[in-house]
Amino acid sequence: MTRMQQGATAVASLIVGMLTISACSSLTEPYNDAPIDHKVDSPAIVYSGPDGFANFMEKCDEFGNLVITTRTEGGEAAAVVPNEEGCAKFDKGAEAWKKAK
Incomplete structure (x- = not known):
């Protein structure tokens, strides 16, 4: 060679x-x-769709908002319901979030 x-x-x-x-x-x-700043490990509720339909999940964030998301073949979909009554007990406010950082 x-x-x-x-x-x-x-x-x-x-x-x-x-x-x-x-x-x-x-x-x-x-x-x-993206890099993770901190994780919110509170429980989520997962709803199973029948075959051919996407499953979806709902979870309360740290600010009292309800987050609903799914993953489908066509991409991702997410919705946020601000100040949801059922999520009020999870609302820690902005100051608690800043302390978690």
């Missing part, structure tokens, strides 16, 4: 290695989510 062939082989190996590493990194984060 000539020196030129060795150099080309080395460059090709480097490119393949870099592509492999970048492909594997995307496997660890399938949705490319």
Whole structure:
């Protein structure tokens, strides 16, 4: 093998290695989510739809809002019901959220 062939082989190996590493990194984060500041681990209610229909979830956030979300083949859908009465007990206010940071 000539020196030129060795150099080309080395460059090709480097490119393949870099592509492999970048492909594997995307496997660890399938949705490319943003970094997490803090988590709200309160329970959520999940409703199961019949076959062919998406399931959906509802959960109260830390501000007394009801968040409803689903994941379907066509993308994601989310709705927020502000100041929901049933979520008032979860409302910690903005000051509590700032302290959690």
